[in-house]
Amino acid sequence: MRILVTAGPTREALDPVRFISNRSSGKMGYAIAAQARRLGHDVELISGPVALPPPRGIRVVNIVTADDMLAAVKKMVRRCDVLIMAAAVADWRPKKPATRKLKKASGPPRITWEATPDILKAIAPLKKKSQVFCGFAAETHDLAREAKRKLREKNLDVIAANDVAQNDRGFESDNNALTVFFADGRTLNIPLSSKANCARKLVRALADFWAQKKK
Numbered sequence: 001m002r003i004l005v006t007a008g009p010t011r012e013a014l015d016p017v018r019f020i021s022n023r024s025s026g027k028m029g030y031a032i033a034a035q036a037r038r039l040g041h042d043v044e045l046i047s048g049p050v051a052l053p054p055p056r057g058i059r060v061v062n063i064v065t066a067d068d069m070l071a072a073v074k075k076m077v078r079r080c081d082v083l084i085m086a087a088a089v090a091d092w093r094p095k096k097p098a099t100r101k102l103k104k105a106s107g108p109p110r111i112t113w114e115a116t117p118d119i120l121k122a123i124a125p126l127k128k129k130s131q132v133f134c135g136f137a138a139e140t141h142d143l144a145r146e147a148k149r150k151l152r153e154k155n156l157d158v159i160a161a162n163d164v165a166q167n168d169r170g171f172e173s174d175n176n177a178l179t180v181f182f183a184d185g186r187t188l189n190i191p192l193s194s195k196a197n198c199a200r201k202l203v204r205a206l207a208d209f210w211a212q213k214k215k
């Protein structure tokens with residue numbers, strides 16, 4: 001199976017020295033890429049800025065902004081069977097980032113924000129019948145309801161939801177717990193364990209789902 005994974009945060013410049021980003025270490029996405037490779041799949045990884053070594057045997061495309069990630073996904077998505085969007089894309093960016101460093105002495109800047117592109121929504125029309133798109137949902141409350149809404153609104157086949165209100169999992173942690181919702185109504189619980197273990201179970205479930213869809 002050919003798997004395209006996105007991982008890590010994206011960054012949007014406020015000025016040449018400052019940015020807004022998301023709290024993401026990239027560990028979950030990198031674990032997915034590494035485990036998918038170990039399971040014998042062809043893997044490509046699109047990564048935001050992270051402090052992790054590139055996983056072995058995997059082509060990594062490094063990007064910074066949401067626009068960069070959208071362009072890379074658009075270019076690479078055609079040749080994958082399964083897309084796993086584990087990246088934490090920053091939702092807003094300054095409409096006009098300052099071209100010169102904002103001076104502290106001028107006081108807190110007034111920034112006009114705009115939304116970054118929703119990558120999954122933008123690429124939904126490109127999805128081929130045989131492809132499986134899996135998103136992630138990091139939630140602090142109403143996990144199941146929010147995840148199911150995103151599954152529908154982003155036209156996904158699968159969404160992996162994780163509870164980020166608890167500090168023994170998610171974000172910078174090496175552990176995670178996932179509730180995986182499938183568009184056919186099925187749910188899979190992956191209990192608290194290493195991100196490597198969560199990743200392996202998720203990839204196996206996606207491989208099964210893809211094989212079913214192909215029939």
Ligand code: C5P
Nearest residue numbers: 085086087089117118119120135136137
């Ligand atoms: O809407 P929310 O950010 O919670 O949705 C999370 C899912 O959507 C993740 O799979 C994430 O990679 C993806 N996403 C996206 N484009 C954005 C924001 C999130 O594709 N601008």
